[in-house]
Amino acid sequence: MFVSTPFLVILALGVFVMGTVVGSFLNVCIYRIPWQKSVIWPSSRCPRCLGEIAAQDNIPILSWLSLRGECRGCGEPIAARYPMVEALVGFLFVGAFLIDVVLAPRDTWGQAPMFGLAQATYHAIFLALLVAATFIDYDLMIIPDQITVTGMIIGIGAAVFWPGLRPEPSHAATALSGLGVGLGGMAAGMLITQGVRGSASFVFRREAMGFGDVTLMGMIGAFLGWRAAIITFFLAPFLGLGHAAWKLVKSIGKRIRGGQLSSSDREIPFGPYLSMAAATVLFSWRWLWEGWARGLFGTLHVLFWWMMGVNVDGP
Numbered sequence: 001m002f003v004s005t006p007f008l009v010i011l012a013l014g015v016f017v018m019g020t021v022v023g024s025f026l027n028v029c030i031y032r033i034p035w036q037k038s039v040i041w042p043s044s045r046c047p048r049c050l051g052e053i054a055a056q057d058n059i060p061i062l063s064w065l066s067l068r069g070e071c072r073g074c075g076e077p078i079a080a081r082y083p084m085v086e087a088l089v090g091f092l093f094v095g096a097f098l099i100d101v102v103l104a105p106r107d108t109w110g111q112a113p114m115f116g117l118a119q120a121t122y123h124a125i126f127l128a129l130l131v132a133a134t135f136i137d138y139d140l141m142i143i144p145d146q147i148t149v150t151g152m153i154i155g156i157g158a159a160v161f162w163p164g165l166r167p168e169p170s171h172a173a174t175a176l177s178g179l180g181v182g183l184g185g186m187a188a189g190m191l192i193t194q195g196v197r198g199s200a201s202f203v204f205r206r207e208a209m210g211f212g213d214v215t216l217m218g219m220i221g222a223f224l225g226w227r228a229a230i231i232t233f234f235l236a237p238f239l240g241l242g243h244a245a246w247k248l249v250k251s252i253g254k255r256i257r258g259g260q261l262s263s264s265d266r267e268i269p270f271g272p273y274l275s276m277a278a279a280t281v282l283f284s285w286r287w288l289w290e291g292w293a294r295g296l297f298g299t300l301h302v303l304f305w306w307m308m309g310v311n312v313d314g315p
């Protein structure tokens with residue numbers, strides 16, 4: 001693959017456009033999957049006038065801008081979230097292209113490896129699934145299995161065919177070890193989430209996190225391996241702090257005004273923050289692993305064997 005800068009810029013633009021098209025499809029998934037509706041048929045309609053949305057009004061981002069956010073037939077406002085999701089997925093895809101192709105280590109000819117394209121695709125699918133999970137969880141406090149189970153199958157299955165897809169130290173040499181890393185990551189993600197969920201439910205006497213968060217973490221582990229999944233799980237609450245604080249301020253205000261708190265006043269969806277954390281870990285992994293995580297897991301490894309009574313010299 002040629003590495004001349006203009007060529008890379010054109011490729012990146014193409015990747016962005018592809019991302020917006022996938023984002024447009026994800027908008028349909030976010031809207032329909034929770035209601036068990038087909039995401040392929042029928043075509044999109046305006047919820048008010050039921051007019052079918054014509055092809056020229058269905059171009060990601062651009063159509064919304066040219067229609068100024070209103071249905072052509074009846075003037076019903078179209079939420080700005082639609083073009084924003086399209087742009088978000090566009091940028092995420094460009095991010096995957098950057099880390100896996102543009103910034104990938106060069107071969108001896110000074111060229112980006114073709115294999116990087118397979119990795120970028122693998123990560124783009126992962127990011128698309130995270131976006132769908134994020135917005136459905138944000139809207140309805142559920143994460144459908146259609147997203148997470150599909151993700152587990154793709155995350156594990158693709159790395160059986162190309163065992164080297166996952167980054168260091170989770171990349172594998174054989175199909176069997178690729179399968180093992182995927183299953184191990186999935187199990188670790190689900191176990192840690194279910195463990196914390198079970199203890200929190202016991203302590204607080206009400207459901208903390210949903211089972212959707214467990215399957216979402218299973219998907220994250222399937223794509224990224226167990227180490228990155230565990231870091232994701234501990235990073236997510238920090239990313240959710242702002243939302244939790246805002247919710248707390250709102251519910252205190254409600255109590256002062258004498259209102260009754262409902263359960264939705266106390267809950268925030270965790271899926272969006274798990275997803276954001278997973279994307280953060282994915283994009284920073286090369287530096288995170290070399291600069292910090294390798295040492296951390298080395299220390300934990302020594303500690304573990306030391307506690308088991310085994311004499312260890314070092315990682």
Ligand SMILES: [Zn+2]
Pocket residue numbers: 046047048049050051071072073074075076
């Ligand atoms: Zn309309």
